[in-house]
Amino acid sequence: MANDRPNQGQGIGLKAVADELGLSQSTVSRALRNHPSIPAATRERVAQAAKRMGYAPNARARGLAIGRTEAIGLVFPLERLRLVQTNFVDVLSGISDVVTERGYNLLLSPFRDDEASVLRRLATSRMVDGLIITRPLVHDPRIRLLADTGIPFVVHGRSDVDIPYSYVDVDNFEIFRRLAELLLDYGHTRIAALNSYRRFRYAAARAAGYRAAMDSRRQPVDPDLVLETAMTEEDGVACAARLLSLPEPPTAIICGSIFLAKGVYRAAAEAGLQIGRDLSVVAHDDQLRGISAADFVPALTATQLSVEMAGRRLAEILIDRIEGKLGDDPVGEVSRPDLILRESVGRR
Template identity: 45%
Template sequence: MTLKEFSNLLGLSQTTVSRALNGYPEVSEATREKVLSAAKTHGYAPNTRARALATGRAMAIGHVIPISAKHEMVNPIFADFTAGAGEVYSSNGYDMLISVVSDDSEEEAYRSFVTKRNVDGIILHAPQLDDPRIPLLNALGLPFVVHGRSSQTGAPYSWVDVNNTRAFQRATELLLDLGHKRIALLNGLEHMDFAIRRRMGYEAALHARSITPDPALMHTGEMTEAQGHDLTRALLSAPNPPTAILVSSIITATGVRRGIEELGLIMGRDVSLITHDDELSYFRNGADVPVYTATRSSVRAAGRIAAQMLLDIIAGDPGPHEHLLEAELTLGLSTGPAPRPTPHHPPDG
């Protein structure tokens, strides 16, 4: 069905129908609802190329992935975020353009988007502490939203983030309430802003109970199953092992669990474990009863929020906008009271 045929069906001009479909404010709400309802009923979708010509927009949103982070493409967190964002893009007639570039070509990729005019905005992933991409995008004038925050960046920007500091503070407080005093932290790479915030929450909870954080119990690295397994084996084999482990990813948590079980210990009894799991669609934390006690936040919902925020900016809402999500602390089978110390019996005689 063409725009002309669809307009004739509704008894409206092509200009009115086009403006209603594209969200122009001069169209009344009643007319807009009439057009959108009819479009859904008759399966009408505007021609994207024609819409782009009419609006002067590319009708696409860009996501740039450096090659060093190409594992993000198969990371369930990235997949869930882009799935949520993609729902919003498609419902608004936008496409998603993912560009994988070498690390030293990332800045060039953003400049190329501006030159080619093949995207209307950018979602910025994995912000660092003082991320140079934020002032770059501000200078280029390309609308963007950051998934996360960059603590030491003074330039204005729009962002969607989870309250990582509070989430890890609450998780550590729960373990302390259960009697644990030696709590290990298996964190992400700490040049990433989220990881720094998570360590801050962990340390704040310890300091509040007059416990000095032990550097030997704090580890950073890629959040992989192997990292969780190897670090757990090393930590629990040490002379003064932790009784609880707090980890930044459910993927790491599966490795921690494997390491605990290989040592003949029982998770939740001998060693407690809390993970940040992000409510991943294809990496579920159990069914009716969660396997892991977890700080949970839907990254898919974050994708939807970030995408809508960006489309609003593109439509003329200047921002900057901020949206802070709170994580839910969910109890599972992986936590329990700190085990009692084994009594020491002096030798006979």
């Protein structure tokens, strides 16, 4: 008997399903992705019709129907993929989880030198519906560039620019202020700070928090004790060895990452020093995969906040913006991590 649906089983498109049900293509698309804005009964009705008719998704056609590519872009420096010790994987994991849940695709766009060209190309080519950028500078030109293109975007961190934009950040000023104040409370005054490069806004905020804590106790800041470095274990070893060789070495060290702290522990052991007795060490960025402050010997005092959750919020805010679920005002979220006191801090 002749089949009254000649395209059945041969990959019919979204429009045929929409026409069959008397719905718009955008409604059918959202229903097939189990979007919460579509009633459960409608989602079930669409799913049954699509199965019965042999619907085969066509990403390009769906994108044209709803006016979106259903893809977001993440732009990052190529060297971050080559780092063994980085929180980038945690951020990427959180972003990827949400992208998968919401039925989007993630376009990873690494760059070597000219990030502005990559951003401009993605923003104007309609390859993606929105963009995520990371590690903003103190005065970051990328934010104005993206704002001028009109593409939705969100920043992992903040910048001191004079235009509104959406971001997800942690209170970096408060992190170093609290860590420094803790050490001051334990009687330390020769406190070193291992920080990232202050061209990055988060590092500048941490430096300001450290100085604020020292100033509040009328303690001078020795420039020899404040070092800018990459956030790796090997850099922690090198920086700590340099600090411990000073005529008047520090009695405590603040580390901008848990990886740096691991290097400081190694350098202290090589110098015959016992952490918590001869040298106090505190750090930021616990809760990264593959490394835990509680597993250090002695256990490391550290701030604790999920970087993976920050990745989730970046993707959620961006996709909500793309889908028109947010108003015109930008969304800014700043988290304050917990500080867990462990055995790596001793009294002076």
